[in-house]
Amino acid sequence: MLYSFIVFIIVMTLAGLSLWLLSVSIAPKNPHPVKEDTYECGLPAPEPIISSVNFQYYFYAIIFIAMDIAGVFFVLYSIGKGDPKFGWIFILFSLLLMIPLTYIMVGGNRK
Secondary structure, three states, X not given: OHHHXXXXXXXXXXXXXXXXXXXXXXXXXXXXHHHHOOOXXXXXXXXXXOOOOOOHHHHHXXXXXXXXXXXXXXXXXXXXXXXXXXXXXXXXXXXXXXXXXXXXXHOOOOO
């Protein structure tokens, strides 16, 4: 059993490395200043543009990932709910998950 797992890890590592080397070797290597320029509505930019990103959307992305993990946890709980210790873990996890959800509902990150 352990031997097959080690073989699997080695094969997957070699497959990943070979795909990476293949992509590096066949990728076009012709840099040009126009390709590095900021594209804005098909017109050349009149001056260098410094783009800013609104970081409040990253907060929502992190909350989305947390809820996604919660969904996986709930599915796993429903599969193994014959064991009573999973009930306490489920309750604790649900309460901990309510903290960021309540923060969003109250509007804690709005400025």
